[in-house]
Amino acid sequence: MKYKRIGGALHNFAHSLLSEMNFVELPDSSGGERLRFLYAELNSRWSTTEQPHQLAVRFTPGAFDLVPATDLDDWAGRLLQFYADGLRKQLATEEVDADRLSNIAVVLESEPWRRCWVEADDDRGTHYRVPVKQGGI
Secondary structure: OOHHHHHHHHHHHHHHHHOOOOOOOOOOOOHHHHHHHHHHHHHHHOOOOOOOOEEEEEEEOOEEEEEOOOOOOHHHHHHHHHHHHHHHHHHHOOOOOHHHEEEEEEEEEOOOOOEEEEEEEEOOOOEEEEEOOOOOO
């Protein structure tokens, strides 16, 4: 386990997920475009008194959930499941052990997505929060 590589590995994971050139072979649009569309759709459903300022996609190896909880279309669900299934392998390519991390989340903050970051905690109690800059985010 290379603790000094955690920040970079988390950034690369989130950047890949949000990329306009997402390598997941799914129809219609890239991962980044589709997640931005989902976020905009959710934003339009929330009243001004209930509107959360963030949408978080929390990951564990093999699973994900959204905070706040929401229904996903089939495409978005398959995309996020693909990344959840590949989390352990993608982090391992940078010598980071996914089992030593908790609370892994990609967070998108308010329209027009002024900020995006990925965060996690390691088994030593260190909290990581790494900004992710991508076209349109």
